[in-house]
Amino acid sequence: MTVTDSPAGSPLEVLERVFGYDAFRGDQAEIIDTVVGGGDALVLMPTGGGKSLCYQVPSLVREGTGVVISPLIALMQDQVDALDALGVRAGFLNSTQTTDERRAVERAYVAGELDLLYLAPERLAVAETLRLLDAGRIALFAIDEAHCVSAWGHDFRPDYLNLTVLGQRWPGVPRVALTATATRETAEEIVHRLGLAEARQFVASFDRPNIEYRIVAKDNPRQQLLDLLRSEHAGDAGIVYCLSRKSVEETAAHLSKHGIPALPYHAGLPAQQRAEHQSRFLREPSLVMVATIAFGMGIDKPDVRFVAHLDLPKSVEGYYQETGRAGRDGLPATAWLAYGLADVVQQRRMINTSDGDAAHRRRLGAHLDAMLALCETVQCRRVQLLAYFGQQGEPCGNCDTCTAPPQTWDGTIAAQKLLSAVVRLAQRRQRYGAGHVVDILLGNATARVVELDHTSLTVFGVGTELSAGEWRGVVRQLLAQGLLAVGADGYGTLELTEASTVVLRGEREVHLRTEPKRTTRSRNERRAKTADVVDLDAEGAALFERLRAWRAATAKEAGVPAYVVFHDATLRHVAAEAPTTLDALGSISGVGASKLERWGDGLIAVVTAGDGA
Template sequence: MTDSTAPLASAPSNARSPHYILEHTFGYTGFRGDQQDIIETLVNGEDALVLMPTGGGKSLCYQIPALARAGCGIVISPLIALMQDQVEALRAAGVAAAFLNSSLDFREAQNIEDQLLRGDLELLYLAPERLLQPRTLELLEQAQIALFAIDEAHCVSQWGHDFRADYLQLSCLHQRFPAVPRVALTATADQRTRLEIAQRLDLAGARHFVSSFDRPNIQYRIAPKNNPKRQLLQFLSGEQQGNAGVIYCLSRNKVESTAQWLRQQGFNALPYHAGLSAEMRADHQRRFLRDEGIVMVATIAFGMGIDKPDVRFVAHLDLPKSIEAYYQETGRAGRDGEPATALLLYGLEDVVKLSQMAATSDGSEEHKRQERQRLDAMLGLCEITSCRRKALLRYFNEELAADCGNCDTCLEPPATWDASEATRKLMSCIYRTGQRFGAAHVIDVLRGADTEKIRQFNHNQLSTYGIGDDLSGNEWRAVTRQLVVRGYLRVNAEAFNALQLTEQCRPVLRGEEHLQLRTLPKAPAKTARDTGGSRSRAPVEVAAEDIPLWDALRALRKSLAEERGVPPYVVFHDATLREMLSARPRTDTEMLAISGIGDSKLARFGEPFLDLLREFDGESHPPG
C-alpha cells in the first residue's frame, strides 16, 4: 500500500516510482490487492500471468510499470474500436499514449511510428494482427520497449469462449524480445485455460497472480423464461430506467428484433453483432461508451475490453454456454464498484440449442465432451437452490465463507416441492411414447391435449394420456428442464431433440428416490433494491438536497467530455463526482485529495469543477 499521508509533491527523482505514478498520474493513494506485487514483478523485468476480475484494476498493472520502466509499453488488445477510448483516457491523465490500427491513414500511422522511434511514446496499443506483421515487428526491434501486455489473454485458449487464432502466434515475443518482460491478463480462466495460456504464450516461468473472483457489488439473478419480453420490460422499467446496460442474445436475428422492440417501448437501444457493417458497429460502440442511458443489445461479439465503468446491468436472454462466458459477460457490469445487476432468463430450448451446437461442432470428441461438461456446470448454476455466488466462485476453486446475501436465492430463498410423483408420470410418458419425441409433445400427451400429432400416433390411447392435467404447461416444462439439468433425462440432438431416460431414472421409477424440485415462481422476485418505482439515474441514492449539485456536476462533466470528443468517464468517474459531492473541495490541494484526480486531470478539469462547487455554496471567488 502507498503511504496516504505522504506529501503530494514528491522529489523529481521519484517521478518514475510506481507510488508516485499511481498518485500523481492516476490520482489514487493506494494499491489494491495484488497490484503492487504485479507492478514490482514487471518493473524488475520478470514475466507475469494475471487473473483479476473486471473492475479489479488490471490496466494499472501494466500501465504503471510501462511508465516506470524506460521505453514504451506495447499493449496487445483484441478490439480496434476500443483502443481510441483507452488511449483518450490515458491522454487525459497526461500519458503519452497512441494506437496503431487500420482506422489511421498512412500519414497518421507514420507519425506515430516516428514518435515510437524517437522515444516520445509511453504506451502504444496494437491488435494482435497488426503486431504480427513483419513490418511491425521490425519497427519494434528498432525501438526501446518497456514491456508487452497481452490483454484478454483467454483469447489464446481453444477452451475459452472468445478464441482468437492470432493470439496463438504471440509466443514469438519471447523469442524476438527475450529481455522484455511480458504480462498476460484476463478476467476469467479456469485451471485448464490458465495452463493453456501459460503454455501457448511461452510463460511457463511467469509468476501467477490469481485475485479473488468475487464481485460483491453484482447481484446475480437467474429465472426461467415464462414471458421473456414481459420479464425484461419489468426489469428495465422497474429498476433500470435511464441506466446503461448490455443485453446478450444468442442470435443476430434476436438481437435485431429485441433492439427494435425496446425502442418501441421507449428505450434508447442499439444492436451490435458481426452481421452489421464495421462502421455501424464502431458507431454503436462509440455511442454506448460516450452517451448516457444506452442499452446495447448484442451477441457475445460485443464486450471484450469494454472500459465503460457505469454499466448498471447485464441481461442474458439466452443461456451462456459456460460459466466462464457467463462470468466474463456479467463482469462488464459495475466496473466502478457500485451496485449492478446480472439478470439471466433461460429455458429448455436454450439447453437444446446449445447441446446441438456442442454436438455438431468441428472440435475433437474430447473438445465436445469438455464443452458438454461446461454446459452442464452452467445449467447447474441455474437450477441450484443455494447461494449462487458460492457456486460461481467454487467453479473457480474459491470458497466463500458465508452466503453472499446479494443473489436471488439469498434474497428470496426458492420454494421447493416433492416432485417425485410428477417425475414418475413424466418418465413413464417419455417411455411409453417411445423416447422419440421432444418436450412439447410429451407435455401435450401428459396434459391430455387434442392435437393432430397426438391423434396421428394414437397417443391419446396411452395410459399416460391426460394423467398430468393437474400441472400447467409451464410447470411441466420446469420439471423437464430440472430433470435434464440433474441428469435424469437427456435431450438427443441427433433424434429431433427427443427426450430420453438415463440410468439415473431407475431409483426414481421404483420409488426408491424422492426428488425435491424448485417451484416455478408465480411472479418476478423482489430484490433488496426494489423501491416500487423508477430508480434515479444515479447508481446509488443521492440525498434529495444534493440532487441539484449532483445533476450540475454530471452536466459539467458531459459538457467537458463533448468539447473533447471523449466519453464522460474519461473526465471523471461517478465515484469521483460523488466524492466531490461529499467533500466539497475548495482548493487545488483539496481537489487532489479526491480519488481519481491526479496532476494532469487537475490541470485540465479542476478549475471549472471548483468554480461550480463554489457557485453552489454562494462563493464568487476562491477563499482567501
C-alpha cells in the first residue's frame, strides 16, 4: 500500500493521466458516468473488456474509498501491486494478513488515505468489518465476479448471498455488480439476490475476436496437446484444464518430461504450494499451469496465449469463463478443447448420480446439452457461443468450423444399427456400455461377447463398414442429440430415449458430423484475424525482444509480475514507434503518468541503446 495524493478530475482526465489511455471503449464511459452520478449498475462484459476500469475510475473521481468485494483472496496482493504501479492508493483486508498489516490498512481507510479497498465477501458477515466501513467514507461498492451469487451458475459462492447488506446498510452508496459471463437467467438472479432491480444494465458484446476456438475429437489427448504446444505455442504461457486432480498431476508431469515447463494446481495441494505455483505463473513468461477449475478466476495475466481443455466443461458459461483467460491483451490466442465419448458418458453419469432434486438434474442436463451442441455444431462456433448468451454474430473465420468446415453424412442407417443393438440387449434385460456395443456391431468375438452369447444377436457383425473409432463417434453424437442416453445405474450403460423410437421406425433422418483433418495455423495467420495488432519489421521485432528482457529484469527487481510494468501490447507500440523522449513515450497507449515517472527513463534507454542494448 502506497499513500500518495489522490487523483482528481473528470473520468477521461483520470483515464489519461493514471491509466495512459486516451478514450473509453464500448459502454465504459456510460457505465462510469452512471456510477459517478450515484446510480447502480449491472455490467456484463467479457474478460479483457475493461470491467475493472468501470469501478476504478469512479473510485478515483468520487469522494471517499471504492470498496471492492472480490472472492480472489490469493490475487489481492497482485491487484494492489498493479494499482500501486499506477500511483493509485489501494489496500486489502483478508485472512492472509497479520494483525499489524490489517490495522495499518484499517487506519488508512478511516483516515481517507485509500482510493480502493479490496474485501473478501465473507468479511461482510463480521460486525467489526461493518463498523469499520461506517467509520470511513465509501465512494462506491463494486461487486466483482457477481455471477458467484447465482446458485445455478458455474462458480457459486454462498458468501455472496450476504451482499444484500450493502444496499440495506448504505442505501445512498452506488453499487456496481460486474461479471464476465452470465446468461439471461443468471443475470436475473444477480439482480434479485443483490437487490439491483433499479440498476441500469449494461451488456457488452461477448465476442472475443482474437481468440481462435478449436474443438477436436480425443485421440491420445496428451499427445495432441503436446503437438499443439510444440507447433503453435512454443515458449508461450498458457492454462490447461483437467477434470480430476490425478489428471492434473499426470498432465503437468507429462509436459515437463517433454521439455515444456508446467506446474500443477488443484485444491488438494497445500495452500502454500498453490500460492507459490500461482505466483510463478504470474511472474514467469513461458510457464504452463495445469489445473482444475479451482484456478483462474481473476487471473489478470494479459499474455496467456492459450487455454486448453483435456476434459469436457460442464457448461458453456464455465467454458466461456475459462477460455476468456486467454488473450486479455487483445493479441492472438487459442482456445483448444479435446473431448470424446468417455467425457459425455462421464458427465451424464455425474448428473444422474448428483445430489439435488429432479429440477436440479434437469438444469445440469440442459447445461451439458448446450455444451455438447457447441462441440458438435457444423456452424461457426463463435456464432453458436454468442447465441447462447442471447447475442448475434457472423461467421468469424477464426474458429475451426470456419477455417476447416466439417462435412456431414447421412448416419440414419448407422444410428438404426446401433440403437437396434441396444434394443436387442434390452430384450435380454441387459445393458452395456459403448465399448461392448461397438464390439457386437463390429463382430468382435471377445471373451466377454462369447461368454454372454452375444454372437447370436442378429446385430452381431452388421457394422463392419465403420471402424471402432467411428462407431464411438456415432455413439457420442447420438448422446449429444438426445437419441441415446446414459443409464442411471452409474456404470455408463446405454439406453434408448423417446426420440430413439422415431429413428428406429425410419421417421427421422440422422445427420452426423465427419471430423475434419487437423490443420496447423501459423502465428502470422492467426494475427491476421486480430485487429489492433502492431506489425513489426525485423528491427522492431528485435527491439521488442530487448524491451521484454528489460521488463523481465525490472519486474523481478520490483517483485511484481511483468505485466504490471507494461503489457506486451504497449511494448509492441513502443517497438514500432521507437520514442526517444519521455513526451513521446507518454503519448503511447498504456503509459500513464506514474509508469512514465517510474520506468520511462529505463525504457527510453533500451530504445536508444540500439543493438548494443
